[in-house]
Amino acid sequence: MSTKQKNNQSEQMKDSKFRELFLHELKDIYWAEKHLVKALPKMAKGATSTELADALTNHVEETENQVSRLEEVFEMLDEKAQAVKCDAMEGLLSEANDILDDTKSDTMVRDAGIIIACQKVEHYEIASYGSLVALAKKMGHNDVARKLEDTLKEEKNADKLLTELAESEVNDDAAQE
Ligand SMILES: [Fe+2]
Numbered sequence: 001m002s003t004k005q006k007n008n009q010s011e012q013m014k015d016s017k018f019r020e021l022f023l024h025e026l027k028d029i030y031w032a033e034k035h036l037v038k039a040l041p042k043m044a045k046g047a048t049s050t051e052l053a054d055a056l057t058n059h060v061e062e063t064e065n066q067v068s069r070l071e072e073v074f075e076m077l078d079e080k081a082q083a084v085k086c087d088a089m090e091g092l093l094s095e096a097n098d099i100l101d102d103t104k105s106d107t108m109v110r111d112a113g114i115i116i117a118c119q120k121v122e123h124y125e126i127a128s129y130g131s132l133v134a135l136a137k138k139m140g141h142n143d144v145a146r147k148l149e150d151t152l153k154e155e156k157n158a159d160k161l162l163t164e165l166a167e168s169e170v171n172d173d174a175a176q177e
């Protein structure tokens with residue numbers, strides 16, 4: 001498809017239901033990211049190993065940046081940055097809190113639990129950003145797609161780091177407690 005055709009396509013999609021769906025998903029992940037900025041430090045503080053605490057703290061910084069990136073995306077689309085409550089993320093974060101309540105501090109079982117809770121969060125984000133990238137491309141918003149892809153890469157990387165932490169030491173130590 002030529003650039004001109006693509007421009008026409010994004011013009012035609014201005015009031016489409018497809019664009020509406022895209023914007024709804026964008027507002028959903030915006031809510032989710034904003035809440036993660038508040039929730040992740042608590043997980044980091046509750047972690048037993050410094051490796052896990054550091055990985056989570058690092059991801060808080062990335063998450064703050066992802067919030068700003070979403071605000072840029074809203075701006076690129078000429079839309080107001082608006083958050084719509086994400087029930088899924090609220091549920092995942094409530095489960096993460098339960099892990100902290102149900103495990104003892106200074107145990108590796110707690111770290112194993114935190115990793116599980118955080119990977120569920122990352123997988124939700126990966127699914128969300130993967131879909132948003134696909135929709136943005138379909139609408140011909142390649143610049144927006146590229147921005148969302150940057151975040152998608154960070155989420156995949158965060159997930160991979162958590163797997164590595166679990167497999168390299170946390171699960172072994174937790175199994176011995
Ligand atoms: Fe994120």
Ligand SMILES: [Fe+2]
Binds near residue numbers: 121122155
């Ligand atoms: Fe994330």
